[in-house]
Amino acid sequence: MYALSRETADDRWEVEALYDLCFAPGREALSSYRLRDGIAPVHALCLVARDPDGILGGAIRFWPVRVGRAEALLLGPVAVHPTRQGEGLGGLLIREGVERATDLSWPRILLVGDAPYYSRFGFRQLDGVEMPPPTNPARVLGTGNWAGITGRVTRWGAEEGH
Structure with missing residues (x-):
C-alpha cells in the first residue's frame, strides 16, 4: 500500500x-526538458508515492506548455523505483495525476512515451502536435480534449511564432 501526496x-x-536512477544519463538533454527550463511544474499535480515506512517508491510531475495557442500539460517524468516496478505504482501515479488535472480543469495532457503502455490510461497518438526535435512523432501521445488542437509544443509563456 502506498500513500500518495503532493511533492514538497x-x-x-x-x-x-x-x-x-530510472532514466539514462543525460536525461535532461531530451527535448522535453527544454520545455521545462525556467518553468515551474504544476505543484498541485506533482506527486510522490511512499510505502508505510516512508520510502519513496515513485514520483510524477506535470508541466504547463502550449500547443499552438492552446494550454496543455506535459506529463513527465514519471518514475518507479526498480525494486517497486510491476506493482502497479506507475499506473496509480498516472491515474491519480490525470484525475487531479481534470479536477483542476486542465483540458488536455500530452507526453512522449510508448503507446502500448500509455493507451491503458486513455492516451493516444496525437496527429498534428509537434514536439521539439528529435522527438519521434509516433511517441507523442495525449488524452483529454484535443479536437482542433494542432501545432508546435512550446514553453509556457512563449508566444506562437516567437
Whole structure:
C-alpha cells in the first residue's frame, strides 16, 4: 500500500535521485526538458508515492506548455523505483495525476512515451502536435480534449511564432 501526496521542497532531491536512477544519463538533454527550463511544474499535480515506512517508491510531475495557442500539460517524468516496478505504482501515479488535472480543469495532457503502455490510461497518438526535435512523432501521445488542437509544443509563456 502506498500513500500518495503532493511533492514538497523536502522531497526534491530524493525525487531527482529517483529520476537519475530510472532514466539514462543525460536525461535532461531530451527535448522535453527544454520545455521545462525556467518553468515551474504544476505543484498541485506533482506527486510522490511512499510505502508505510516512508520510502519513496515513485514520483510524477506535470508541466504547463502550449500547443499552438492552446494550454496543455506535459506529463513527465514519471518514475518507479526498480525494486517497486510491476506493482502497479506507475499506473496509480498516472491515474491519480490525470484525475487531479481534470479536477483542476486542465483540458488536455500530452507526453512522449510508448503507446502500448500509455493507451491503458486513455492516451493516444496525437496527429498534428509537434514536439521539439528529435522527438519521434509516433511517441507523442495525449488524452483529454484535443479536437482542433494542432501545432508546435512550446514553453509556457512563449508566444506562437516567437
